[in-house]
Amino acid sequence: MLPDMEHLTITVGGVVRELPTIPVGNVGRVPLVEFIGDSELTNAAAQEMLALIPAGTEILLTVVTNALPLTHEISDRSGIPYVVARKKRRTYMQDPLIQQVPTLTLGVGETLWLDGPHAARLRGKRVTIVQDVVSSGGTAQALTRFVERSGGTLLGYVAAFNQGSAALPVRALQTLPQHL
Protein backbone atom coordinates (compact mmCIF):
# COMPACT_ATOMS: atom_id res chain seq x y z
CA MET A 1 0.00 0.00 0.00
CA LEU A 2 1.39 3.38 -0.94
CA PRO A 3 1.48 5.87 1.89
CA ASP A 4 -0.91 8.78 1.77
CA MET A 5 0.30 11.89 3.56
CA GLU A 6 -1.59 11.19 6.76
CA HIS A 7 -0.73 7.58 7.46
CA LEU A 8 1.94 4.99 6.84
CA THR A 9 1.02 1.32 6.95
CA ILE A 10 3.52 -1.04 8.56
CA THR A 11 3.45 -4.76 9.20
CA VAL A 12 5.55 -6.32 11.97
CA GLY A 13 5.33 -10.06 12.49
CA GLY A 14 1.81 -10.13 11.09
CA VAL A 15 0.61 -7.13 13.09
CA VAL A 16 -0.55 -4.26 10.88
CA ARG A 17 -0.65 -0.66 12.05
CA GLU A 18 -1.59 2.58 10.37
CA LEU A 19 0.99 4.97 11.79
CA PRO A 20 -0.17 8.55 12.08
CA THR A 21 2.21 11.12 10.62
CA ILE A 22 3.08 14.38 12.31
CA PRO A 23 3.96 17.59 10.46
CA VAL A 24 7.52 18.66 11.35
CA GLY A 25 8.72 22.11 10.31
CA ASN A 26 8.95 22.47 6.56
CA VAL A 27 10.36 19.03 5.84
CA GLY A 28 7.02 17.25 5.64
CA ARG A 29 5.36 14.65 7.83
CA VAL A 30 7.15 12.16 10.08
CA PRO A 31 5.61 8.76 10.90
CA LEU A 32 4.96 8.26 14.61
CA VAL A 33 5.61 4.83 16.16
CA GLU A 34 4.10 4.25 19.60
CA PHE A 35 4.84 0.98 21.33
CA ILE A 36 3.53 2.32 24.61
CA GLY A 37 -0.10 1.35 25.01
CA ASP A 38 0.15 -1.30 22.28
CA SER A 39 1.02 -4.73 23.71
CA GLU A 40 0.32 -6.53 20.48
CA LEU A 41 2.75 -4.46 18.41
CA THR A 42 5.30 -4.56 21.23
CA ASN A 43 5.21 -8.33 21.42
CA ALA A 44 5.40 -8.79 17.66
CA ALA A 45 8.41 -6.48 17.38
CA ALA A 46 10.15 -8.06 20.37
CA GLN A 47 9.75 -11.52 18.88
CA GLU A 48 11.18 -10.44 15.52
CA MET A 49 14.02 -8.53 17.15
CA LEU A 50 15.30 -11.63 18.95
CA ALA A 51 16.94 -12.70 15.71
CA LEU A 52 18.80 -9.39 15.46
CA ILE A 53 20.55 -9.58 18.83
CA PRO A 54 24.25 -10.33 18.37
CA ALA A 55 25.32 -13.74 19.64
CA GLY A 56 27.10 -13.55 22.96
CA THR A 57 25.13 -10.57 24.27
CA GLU A 58 25.15 -10.67 28.06
CA ILE A 59 23.12 -7.56 28.85
CA LEU A 60 20.90 -5.06 27.03
CA LEU A 61 21.03 -1.29 27.46
CA THR A 62 18.17 1.03 26.59
CA VAL A 63 16.76 4.41 27.58
CA VAL A 64 13.33 5.53 28.78
CA THR A 65 10.52 5.86 27.68
CA ASN A 66 9.20 4.49 24.41
CA ALA A 67 11.50 1.47 24.26
CA LEU A 68 10.74 0.29 27.79
CA PRO A 69 7.95 -2.25 27.25
CA LEU A 70 9.76 -3.44 24.11
CA THR A 71 13.04 -4.02 25.93
CA HIS A 72 11.28 -5.67 28.86
CA GLU A 73 9.65 -8.05 26.41
CA ILE A 74 12.91 -8.80 24.56
CA SER A 75 14.60 -9.42 27.90
CA ASP A 76 11.79 -11.68 28.99
CA ARG A 77 11.85 -13.73 25.78
CA SER A 78 15.64 -13.95 25.45
CA GLY A 79 16.52 -14.32 29.12
CA ILE A 80 19.07 -11.51 28.71
CA PRO A 81 18.84 -8.92 31.50
CA TYR A 82 18.54 -5.21 30.74
CA VAL A 83 19.60 -1.86 32.12
CA VAL A 84 17.84 1.46 31.56
CA ALA A 85 19.25 4.98 31.32
CA ARG A 86 16.99 7.85 32.38
CA LYS A 87 16.38 11.29 30.93
CA LYS A 88 16.15 12.98 34.30
CA ARG A 89 18.24 12.85 37.41
CA ARG A 90 16.39 10.90 40.09
CA THR A 91 16.94 11.82 43.73
CA TYR A 92 17.91 8.26 44.62
CA MET A 93 20.74 7.96 42.11
CA GLN A 94 24.19 7.07 43.42
CA ASP A 95 27.21 8.31 41.47
CA PRO A 96 25.30 8.39 38.18
CA LEU A 97 27.07 8.65 34.85
CA ILE A 98 25.90 11.72 32.93
CA GLN A 99 26.03 11.93 29.16
CA GLN A 100 24.95 14.63 26.76
CA VAL A 101 23.14 13.51 23.59
CA PRO A 102 24.96 15.01 20.58
CA THR A 103 22.60 17.23 18.63
CA LEU A 104 22.75 18.35 15.02
CA THR A 105 21.20 21.71 15.78
CA LEU A 106 22.57 24.46 18.00
CA GLY A 107 19.90 23.78 20.61
CA VAL A 108 20.61 22.26 23.98
CA GLY A 109 20.82 18.49 23.71
CA GLU A 110 19.12 16.05 26.00
CA THR A 111 21.02 14.68 28.99
CA LEU A 112 20.96 10.99 29.90
CA TRP A 113 21.59 9.61 33.39
CA LEU A 114 22.74 6.12 34.28
CA ASP A 115 22.51 5.28 37.97
CA GLY A 116 25.78 3.99 39.42
CA PRO A 117 24.50 0.55 40.47
CA HIS A 118 23.13 0.04 36.95
CA ALA A 119 26.37 1.16 35.33
CA ALA A 120 28.10 -1.45 37.48
CA ARG A 121 25.93 -4.13 35.88
CA LEU A 122 27.54 -3.35 32.49
CA ARG A 123 31.12 -3.72 33.72
CA GLY A 124 33.01 -6.49 31.93
CA LYS A 125 29.89 -7.48 30.01
CA ARG A 126 29.11 -7.79 26.29
CA VAL A 127 26.40 -5.19 25.76
CA THR A 128 23.83 -4.65 23.00
CA ILE A 129 22.00 -1.33 22.77
CA VAL A 130 18.25 -1.59 22.15
CA GLN A 131 16.02 1.23 20.88
CA ASP A 132 12.55 1.50 19.43
CA VAL A 133 13.51 3.94 16.68
CA VAL A 134 16.97 5.18 15.67
CA SER A 135 16.89 8.45 13.78
CA SER A 136 19.90 10.78 14.04
CA GLY A 137 21.80 8.25 16.13
CA GLY A 138 22.59 10.80 18.85
CA THR A 139 20.92 8.78 21.59
CA ALA A 140 22.72 5.64 20.43
CA GLN A 141 26.03 7.52 20.64
CA ALA A 142 25.31 8.65 24.19
CA LEU A 143 24.41 5.08 25.17
CA THR A 144 27.64 3.90 23.54
CA ARG A 145 29.59 6.21 25.81
CA PHE A 146 27.79 4.73 28.81
CA VAL A 147 28.94 1.26 27.76
CA GLU A 148 32.54 2.45 27.34
CA ARG A 149 32.58 4.42 30.57
CA SER A 150 31.05 1.51 32.48
CA GLY A 151 33.75 -0.87 31.29
CA GLY A 152 31.48 -2.93 29.04
CA THR A 153 32.09 -4.09 25.47
CA LEU A 154 29.62 -2.96 22.85
CA LEU A 155 28.44 -5.74 20.53
CA GLY A 156 25.94 -3.79 18.44
CA TYR A 157 22.79 -1.76 17.98
CA VAL A 158 19.33 -3.25 17.60
CA ALA A 159 16.18 -1.26 16.85
CA ALA A 160 12.66 -1.93 15.69
CA PHE A 161 12.90 0.86 13.14
CA ASN A 162 15.68 2.79 11.48
CA GLN A 163 14.47 6.19 10.48
CA GLY A 164 17.12 8.48 9.21
CA SER A 165 20.69 8.78 8.30
CA ALA A 166 22.38 7.25 11.31
CA ALA A 167 25.96 6.43 10.45
CA LEU A 168 25.81 3.61 12.97
CA PRO A 169 25.51 -0.08 11.97
CA VAL A 170 21.99 -0.49 13.35
CA ARG A 171 20.22 -3.81 12.89
CA ALA A 172 16.57 -2.87 12.46
CA LEU A 173 13.44 -4.76 11.47
CA GLN A 174 12.47 -2.07 9.00
CA THR A 175 13.53 1.27 7.64
CA LEU A 176 10.95 4.02 7.87
CA PRO A 177 11.01 7.08 5.66
CA GLN A 178 12.40 10.15 7.42
CA HIS A 179 9.50 12.13 6.10
CA LEU A 180 6.61 11.73 3.70
Added chain:
Amino acid sequence: MLPDMEHLTITVGGVVRELPTIPVGNVGRVPLVEFIGDSELTNAAAQEMLALIPAGTEILLTVVTNALPLTHEISDRSGIPYVVARKKRRTYMQDPLIQQVPTLTLGVGETLWLDGPHAARLRGKRVTIVQDVVSSGGTAQALTRFVERSGGTLLGYVAAFNQGSAALPVRALQTLPQHL
Protein backbone atom coordinates in the same frame (compact mmCIF):
# COMPACT_ATOMS: atom_id res chain seq x y z
CA MET B 1 13.09 -11.01 58.33
CA LEU B 2 13.31 -7.72 60.17
CA PRO B 3 14.47 -4.82 58.05
CA ASP B 4 17.84 -3.32 58.76
CA MET B 5 18.18 0.38 57.93
CA GLU B 6 19.80 -0.17 54.56
CA HIS B 7 17.58 -2.80 52.98
CA LEU B 8 14.08 -4.15 53.02
CA THR B 9 13.43 -7.69 51.89
CA ILE B 10 10.29 -8.31 49.87
CA THR B 11 8.87 -11.44 48.26
CA VAL B 12 6.49 -11.22 45.30
CA GLY B 13 5.21 -14.46 43.80
CA GLY B 14 8.31 -16.31 44.94
CA VAL B 15 10.73 -13.63 43.73
CA VAL B 16 12.82 -12.19 46.55
CA ARG B 17 14.45 -8.76 46.38
CA GLU B 18 16.52 -6.75 48.79
CA LEU B 19 15.23 -3.24 48.21
CA PRO B 20 17.77 -0.51 48.81
CA THR B 21 16.57 2.33 51.01
CA ILE B 22 17.16 5.99 50.31
CA PRO B 23 17.57 8.66 52.95
CA VAL B 24 14.82 11.28 52.60
CA GLY B 25 15.08 14.50 54.58
CA ASN B 26 14.78 13.92 58.30
CA VAL B 27 12.06 11.28 58.15
CA GLY B 28 14.36 8.34 57.69
CA ARG B 29 14.96 5.97 54.81
CA VAL B 30 12.45 5.11 52.10
CA PRO B 31 12.51 1.72 50.32
CA LEU B 32 13.11 2.00 46.58
CA VAL B 33 11.22 -0.34 44.22
CA GLU B 34 12.56 -0.55 40.67
CA PHE B 35 10.65 -2.65 38.18
CA ILE B 36 12.57 -1.14 35.31
CA GLY B 37 15.51 -3.39 34.46
CA ASP B 38 14.05 -6.31 36.40
CA SER B 39 11.95 -8.57 34.16
CA GLU B 40 11.66 -11.30 36.76
CA LEU B 41 10.19 -9.04 39.44
CA THR B 42 7.97 -7.33 36.85
CA ASN B 43 6.53 -10.62 35.66
CA ALA B 44 5.97 -11.94 39.18
CA ALA B 45 4.14 -8.77 40.23
CA ALA B 46 2.08 -8.65 37.02
CA GLN B 47 0.96 -12.23 37.52
CA GLU B 48 -0.10 -11.59 41.13
CA MET B 49 -1.82 -8.32 40.22
CA LEU B 50 -4.14 -10.05 37.74
CA ALA B 51 -6.27 -11.17 40.68
CA LEU B 52 -6.62 -7.57 41.89
CA ILE B 53 -8.10 -6.15 38.69
CA PRO B 54 -11.82 -5.41 39.16
CA ALA B 55 -14.10 -7.63 37.08
CA GLY B 56 -15.45 -5.87 34.04
CA THR B 57 -12.37 -3.72 33.46
CA GLU B 58 -12.20 -2.80 29.77
CA ILE B 59 -9.05 -0.69 29.73
CA LEU B 60 -6.11 0.12 32.03
CA LEU B 61 -4.67 3.58 32.61
CA THR B 62 -1.16 4.20 33.91
CA VAL B 63 1.56 6.84 33.78
CA VAL B 64 5.20 6.74 32.71
CA THR B 65 7.83 5.60 33.71
CA ASN B 66 8.29 2.99 36.41
CA ALA B 67 4.95 1.25 35.88
CA LEU B 68 5.38 0.84 32.13
CA PRO B 69 6.85 -2.65 31.82
CA LEU B 70 4.54 -3.78 34.63
CA THR B 71 1.42 -2.47 32.92
CA HIS B 72 2.52 -3.85 29.55
CA GLU B 73 2.89 -7.25 31.18
CA ILE B 74 -0.49 -7.07 32.95
CA SER B 75 -2.10 -6.03 29.66
CA ASP B 76 -0.40 -8.87 27.86
CA ARG B 77 -1.45 -11.49 30.42
CA SER B 78 -5.02 -10.22 30.88
CA GLY B 79 -5.76 -9.22 27.31
CA ILE B 80 -6.97 -5.83 28.59
CA PRO B 81 -5.54 -2.91 26.58
CA TYR B 82 -3.80 0.00 28.28
CA VAL B 83 -3.34 3.73 27.90
CA VAL B 84 -0.40 5.77 29.22
CA ALA B 85 -0.29 9.35 30.47
CA ARG B 86 3.01 11.23 30.07
CA LYS B 87 4.88 13.60 32.34
CA LYS B 88 5.98 15.88 29.53
CA ARG B 89 4.19 17.43 26.63
CA ARG B 90 5.23 15.71 23.40
CA THR B 91 5.32 17.69 20.18
CA TYR B 92 3.05 15.21 18.43
CA MET B 93 0.19 15.43 20.94
CA GLN B 94 -3.23 16.40 19.64
CA ASP B 95 -5.59 18.20 22.02
CA PRO B 96 -4.01 16.61 25.10
CA LEU B 97 -5.70 16.67 28.49
CA ILE B 98 -3.51 18.36 31.08
CA GLN B 99 -3.77 17.62 34.77
CA GLN B 100 -1.80 18.88 37.74
CA VAL B 101 -0.78 16.35 40.39
CA PRO B 102 -2.01 17.58 43.77
CA THR B 103 0.93 18.05 46.09
CA LEU B 104 1.05 18.13 49.87
CA THR B 105 3.85 20.65 49.94
CA LEU B 106 3.83 24.19 48.62
CA GLY B 107 6.16 23.25 45.79
CA VAL B 108 5.09 23.10 42.18
CA GLY B 109 3.37 19.80 41.45
CA GLU B 110 4.04 17.57 38.50
CA THR B 111 1.91 17.94 35.38
CA LEU B 112 0.52 14.93 33.51
CA TRP B 113 -0.40 14.89 29.82
CA LEU B 114 -2.80 12.55 28.10
CA ASP B 115 -2.74 12.70 24.32
CA GLY B 116 -6.17 13.29 22.77
CA PRO B 117 -6.33 10.03 20.77
CA HIS B 118 -5.48 8.10 23.94
CA ALA B 119 -8.09 9.97 26.00
CA ALA B 120 -10.60 8.96 23.33
CA ARG B 121 -9.81 5.31 24.04
CA LEU B 122 -11.16 5.76 27.60
CA ARG B 123 -14.50 7.22 26.52
CA GLY B 124 -17.45 5.10 27.60
CA LYS B 125 -15.11 2.44 29.01
CA ARG B 126 -14.75 0.88 32.46
CA VAL B 127 -11.25 1.89 33.52
CA THR B 128 -8.85 0.58 36.18
CA ILE B 129 -5.84 2.69 37.17
CA VAL B 130 -2.56 0.76 37.49
CA GLN B 131 0.53 1.99 39.32
CA ASP B 132 3.73 0.44 40.61
CA VAL B 133 3.68 2.24 43.96
CA VAL B 134 0.98 4.47 45.44
CA SER B 135 2.27 6.81 48.12
CA SER B 136 0.49 10.13 48.67
CA GLY B 137 -2.15 9.23 46.10
CA GLY B 138 -1.67 12.49 44.20
CA THR B 139 -0.82 10.78 40.94
CA ALA B 140 -3.81 8.47 41.33
CA GLN B 141 -6.04 11.51 41.81
CA ALA B 142 -4.73 13.15 38.65
CA LEU B 143 -5.30 9.92 36.70
CA THR B 144 -8.81 9.75 38.15
CA ARG B 145 -9.53 13.19 36.69
CA PHE B 146 -8.30 11.95 33.29
CA VAL B 147 -10.83 9.10 33.45
CA GLU B 148 -13.65 11.49 34.37
CA ARG B 149 -12.69 14.10 31.78
CA SER B 150 -12.38 11.42 29.09
CA GLY B 151 -15.87 10.13 29.77
CA GLY B 152 -14.78 6.82 31.24
CA THR B 153 -16.01 5.10 34.40
CA LEU B 154 -13.44 4.38 37.10
CA LEU B 155 -13.63 0.86 38.53
CA GLY B 156 -10.69 0.99 40.91
CA TYR B 157 -7.01 1.37 41.73
CA VAL B 158 -4.48 -1.45 41.49
CA ALA B 159 -0.85 -1.19 42.56
CA ALA B 160 2.02 -3.51 43.30
CA PHE B 161 2.79 -1.63 46.50
CA ASN B 162 0.94 0.73 48.76
CA GLN B 163 3.37 2.97 50.56
CA GLY B 164 1.83 5.71 52.56
CA SER B 165 -1.39 7.13 53.72
CA ALA B 166 -3.37 7.32 50.51
CA ALA B 167 -7.03 7.83 51.32
CA LEU B 168 -7.87 5.97 48.12
CA PRO B 169 -9.14 2.37 48.11
CA VAL B 170 -6.02 0.93 46.46
CA ARG B 171 -5.81 -2.82 45.92
CA ALA B 172 -2.12 -3.59 46.38
CA LEU B 173 -0.08 -6.77 46.66
CA GLN B 174 1.75 -5.47 49.69
CA THR B 175 2.06 -2.47 51.93
CA LEU B 176 5.54 -1.05 52.29
CA PRO B 177 6.59 1.07 55.23
CA GLN B 178 6.66 4.80 54.41
CA HIS B 179 10.04 5.00 56.02
CA LEU B 180 12.38 2.85 58.06
